[in-house]
Amino acid sequence: MLKNRITQLFNIEKPIIQAGMVWTSGWKLASAVSNAGGLGIIGSGSMYPDVLEHHISSCKVATEKPYAVNVPLLYPDIEKHIEIIIKEKVPIVFTSAGNPKTWTKILKDEGIIVVHVVSSSVFAQKAEAAGCDAIVAEGFEAGGHNGREETTTLVLIPQVKQAISIPLIAAGGIANGQQMLAAMVLGADAVQIGSRFICTPEASAHSNFKEAILSSKEGDTMLSMKKTVPVRLMKNNFFQQIRDAELRGASAEELNEILGRGRAKKGMFEGQLDEGELEVGQVSSMIKQIKPAADIVAEIWNECIAEAQAVTKYF
Amino acid sequence: MLKNRITQLFNIEKPIIQAGMVWTSGWKLASAVSNAGGLGIIGSGSMYPDVLEHHISSCKVATEKPYAVNVPLLYPDIEKHIEIIIKEKVPIVFTSAGNPKTWTKILKDEGIIVVHVVSSSVFAQKAEAAGCDAIVAEGFEAGGHNGREETTTLVLIPQVKQAISIPLIAAGGIANGQQMLAAMVLGADAVQIGSRFICTPEASAHSNFKEAILSSKEGDTMLSMKKTVPVRLMKNNFFQQIRDAELRGASAEELNEILGRGRAKKGMFEGQLDEGELEVGQVSSMIKQIKPAADIVAEIWNECIAEAQAVTKYF
Numbered sequence: 001m002l003k004n005r006i007t008q009l010f011n012i013e014k015p016i017i018q019a020g021m022v023w024t025s026g027w028k029l030a031s032a033v034s035n036a037g038g039l040g041i042i043g044s045g046s047m048y049p050d051v052l053e054h055h056i057s058s059c060k061v062a063t064e065k066p067y068a069v070n071v072p073l074l075y076p077d078i079e080k081h082i083e084i085i086i087k088e089k090v091p092i093v094f095t096s097a098g099n100p101k102t103w104t105k106i107l108k109d110e111g112i113i114v115v116h117v118v119s120s121s122v123f124a125q126k127a128e129a130a131g132c133d134a135i136v137a138e139g140f141e142a143g144g145h146n147g148r149e150e151t152t153t154l155v156l157i158p159q160v161k162q163a164i165s166i167p168l169i170a171a172g173g174i175a176n177g178q179q180m181l182a183a184m185v186l187g188a189d190a191v192q193i194g195s196r197f198i199c200t201p202e203a204s205a206h207s208n209f210k211e212a213i214l215s216s217k218e219g220d221t222m223l224s225m226k227k228t229v230p231v232r233l234m235k236n237n238f239f240q241q242i243r244d245a246e247l248r249g250a251s252a253e254e255l256n257e258i259l260g261r262g263r264a265k266k267g268m269f270e271g272q273l274d275e276g277e278l279e280v281g282q283v284s285s286m287i288k289q290i291k292p293a294a295d296i297v298a299e300i301w302n303e304c305i306a307e308a309q310a311v312t313k314y315f
Numbered sequence: 316m317l318k319n320r321i322t323q324l325f326n327i328e329k330p331i332i333q334a335g336m337v338w339t340s341g342w343k344l345a346s347a348v349s350n351a352g353g354l355g356i357i358g359s360g361s362m363y364p365d366v367l368e369h370h371i372s373s374c375k376v377a378t379e380k381p382y383a384v385n386v387p388l389l390y391p392d393i394e395k396h397i398e399i400i401i402k403e404k405v406p407i408v409f410t411s412a413g414n415p416k417t418w419t420k421i422l423k424d425e426g427i428i429v430v431h432v433v434s435s436s437v438f439a440q441k442a443e444a445a446g447c448d449a450i451v452a453e454g455f456e457a458g459g460h461n462g463r464e465e466t467t468t469l470v471l472i473p474q475v476k477q478a479i480s481i482p483l484i485a486a487g488g489i490a491n492g493q494q495m496l497a498a499m500v501l502g503a504d505a506v507q508i509g510s511r512f513i514c515t516p517e518a519s520a521h522s523n524f525k526e527a528i529l530s531s532k533e534g535d536t537m538l539s540m541k542k543t544v545p546v547r548l549m550k551n552n553f554f555q556q557i558r559d560a561e562l563r564g565a566s567a568e569e570l571n572e573i574l575g576r577g578r579a580k581k582g583m584f585e586g587q588l589d590e591g592e593l594e595v596g597q598v599s600s601m602i603k604q605i606k607p608a609a610d611i612v613a614e615i616w617n618e619c620i621a622e623a624q625a626v627t628k629y630f
């Protein structure tokens with residue numbers, strides 16, 4: 001068991017956190033990562049309240065280890081989600097996409113550890129001021145929703161590290177042990193990994209989406225929808241429709257009309273690769289195999305330690 | 316003196332390379348970096364042939380160490396530049412922005428070491444096939460001209476490393492020793508640093524531009540001109556004109572009309588911060604002080620070694 005600020009805060013063995021991803025990370029993936037010594041996260045952003053309740057109770061049966069729930073703060077039914085999280089005594093909550101002031105104190109008063117996801121030092125400082133216990137700083141290369149300043153992990157982490165005193169988790173562009181060690185050299189106490197964990201049997205994403213990641217190449221994702229809510233997508237027909245509209249100067253309203261409803265479910269959960277929204281990070285092109293989540297945790301951790309022991313070889 | 320593939324190829328002491336930057340890196344900066352044990356590069360992209368000749372001969376007077384010239388392969392008068400480089404027996408040439416097939420063999424036949432700058436693994440493989448001796452792989456966070464795929468340094472370097480067998484130099488997002496070590500952990504043999512070296516007394520950039528970098532904040536640069544030649548710029552009035560045009564769907568022709576001629580000179584060399592083009596990387600916000608180039612080389616190197624020796628502390 002590694003002792004650092006994050007493993008001690010969460011009471012986990014390895015500073016590897018699986019990102020809470022819509023349509024992808026339910027109780028099976030979260031419990032598998034937690035059982036492997038990392039921290040698994042249930043992604044509540046794509047769940048109705050009763051579905052979330054089911055995933056939390058199933059997760060508690062599947063693991064005795066700590067786990068977390070990710071809550072996008074702009075979720076329309078957020079009051080119900082928070083109520084369930086408190087009732088089910090979820091130990092750790094990751095909040096994202098919203099103001100950390102609104103819910104942090106309420107959750108902390110219930111004894112819940114609160115971590116907020118940000119994309120800049122300014123937002124990191126606001127989250128620390130709101131009472132959060134730790135920060136996830138997510139770079140431009142990350143999949144899914146993303147910041148407007150487009151700061152990459154390599155540039156973001158050292159600056160957030162300087163800006164806050166609470167523990168720091170790096171996210172975006174991390175899929176192997178070398179990238180994990182690089183993030184720690186930059187000042188992170190732990191890493192959060194999304195895309196790599198999509199390619200596991202435990203992830204609830206559609207197998208078509210998993211296969212699309214395995215066959216994707218460098219440059220196959222791009223940050224899109226910058227006039228509304230920026231999101232990194234795999235390039236497909238839907239992406240191209242949005243891109244063509246953006247290039248001709250379409251308004252946010254027009255883009256939202258093309259987006260329509262249920263696109264993420266269609267792509268990631270139902271496997272409609274042409275017309276669905278496929279949220280994935282730039283590291284997509286580095287992922288070559290579907291593996292059990294526990295094997296991924298062990299592999300990344302072992303690579304990271306081996307690389308750390310070998311670092312002085314460069315000098 | 317560190318012995319690795321890059322220090323041995325270039326016969327330098329430290330694997331720190333100063334990027335060849337238009338209007339910024341003449342003989343004073345290049346010779347200062349080379350004298351400090353790194354590799355200094357004269358940026359020929361903003362020089363008429365006679366100016367380049369003057370900078371090369373001055374550099375040879377100012378240092379006995381190896382130095383290089385950067386040649387953007389789309390430079391209109393490139394034949395004259397190549398002729399001068401051969402005549403002056405420049406030991407190392409960095410080529411960028413063009414096809415490495417055209418000039419690599421001609422330069423190598425003259426005994427010149429040739430390095431090509433790329434933004435993807437596919438271009439890296441083409442450069443290796445063209446006979447280049449080493450590759451610079453430059454991530455999305457880098458200043459100035461940039462790739463279309465927007466792959467960040469953290470994601471790009473491990474993939475280029477796997478794609479080629481010749482030495483690899485990482486560029487983009489590197490301004491201190493932690494970032495340098497992170498790049499080496501990812502597989503780089505050396506780093507190329509641009510923005511940090513603008514803030515030196517030796518750089519020929521206008522002091523207004525240097526001061527603008529010192530006072531810049533996170534998020535103050537953005538990749539621009541994606542419909543023509545993508546370039547990372549500091550946000551100013553000129554940038555905003557381009558951005559407004561892009562958001563309304565302006566064509567490449569309209570963007571080039573707004574760009575006009577001589578914008579880079581106006582901004583970086585003449586110090587017109589509002590109307591000039593200010594090419595700088597995302598690390599701009601991490602640069603707090605103007606320092607002699609030799610101090611920067613020593614500082615980054617010492618930080619990198621100290622960090623490498625401390626890495627096992629994380630585990």
